Amino acid sequence: MAELNIAERQAGDVTVLDMSGKITIGEGSVALRTAIRRLLEEGKKRILLNLAGVGYIDSSGIGELVSSFTAIGKENGQLKLLNLTQKLQDLLTITKLLTVFDVYESEAEALNSFK
Amino acid sequence: MTVETTELTLPSRIETVAAAAAAVAEFMSRSGVSDDAAFGIDMAVREAVTNAVVHGNSQAEDKVVDIVLKSSPDAVEISVHDQGPGFNPSEVPDPTAEENILKTSGRGIFFMRSFMDEVVWSLPPEGGTTVRMLKRR
Numbered sequence: 001m002a003e004l005n006i007a008e009r010q011a012g013d014v015t016v017l018d019m020s021g022k023i024t025i026g027e028g029s030v031a032l033r034t035a036i037r038r039l040l041e042e043g044k045k046r047i048l049l050n051l052a053g054v055g056y057i058d059s060s061g062i063g064e065l066v067s068s069f070t071a072i073g074k075e076n077g078q079l080k081l082l083n084l085t086q087k088l089q090d091l092l093t094i095t096k097l098l099t100v101f102d103v104y105e106s107e108a109e110a111l112n113s114f115k
Numbered sequence: 116m117t118v119e120t121t122e123l124t125l126p127s128r129i130e131t132v133a134a135a136a137a138a139v140a141e142f143m144s145r146s147g148v149s150d151d152a153a154f155g156i157d158m159a160v161r162e163a164v165t166n167a168v169v170h171g172n173s174q175a176e177d178k179v180v181d182i183v184l185k186s187s188p189d190a191v192e193i194s195v196h197d198q199g200p201g202f203n204p205s206e207v208p209d210p211t212a213e214e215n216i217l218k219t220s221g222r223g224i225f226f227m228r229s230f231m232d233e234v235v236w237s238l239p240p241e242g243g244t245t246v247r248m249l250k251r252r
């Protein structure tokens with residue numbers, strides 16, 4: 001089984017990536033980077049990462065989230081985060097990244113925020 | 116006082132990070148470490164081993180990472196040694212400073228310091244870098 005599983009679905013003009021597993025150095029971080037690059041190549045610039053199933057992330061994974069955020073921003077797109085686990089929320093808090101990312105607990109609210 | 120010690124020598128590959136974390140998890144379950152402490156120790160070990168493999172040994176096949184785990188009634192201590200050129204933690208900028216928040220790297224040491232009670236680097240005479248991390252019970 002892959003370290004990080006990513007399932008893509010479309011909700012209007014927002015692409016939702018339902019992620020489960022680990023975003024850690026190596027396979028997990030690469031899988032996220034590859035998915036975001038592919039979406040940008042396809043012109044999909046409104047992206048919601050559903051992180052409900054991501055039980056673990058390391059500094060490399062956090063770096064990849066930041067890299068995705070800035071890459072999408074450069075293309076005038078938006079990256080938002082949905083359903084952070086408590087651990088991930090804690091990590092984003094201590095790194096002060098919770099103030100950078102747009103974070104939601106409700107998918108409907110997150111999707112509306114793109115409009 | 117009972118002190119349990121486990122030593123591991125692992126290759127300088129990315130896969131070593133997960134292997135070290137699995138060994139430490141098994142060690143901690145034997146040592147009766149609380150779930151909260153175990154999360155932080157796991158995180159710190161992964162970051163320390165990542166630094167040893169990637170930055171210390173530059174993933175060189177002829178270099179290894181040595182890990183020593185010690186458990187006592189008072190604390191869990193983990194040392195990670197690489198065979199790299201030597202590392203100075205004071206050269207790593209604060210990742211929470213405003214100008215660094217959007218940097219894509221540089222948070223590993225911050226996490227190690229955040230989750231462990233003591234983190235000390237040393238440059239042993241035989242070369243490389245050793246980082247010793249302590250989590251009190």
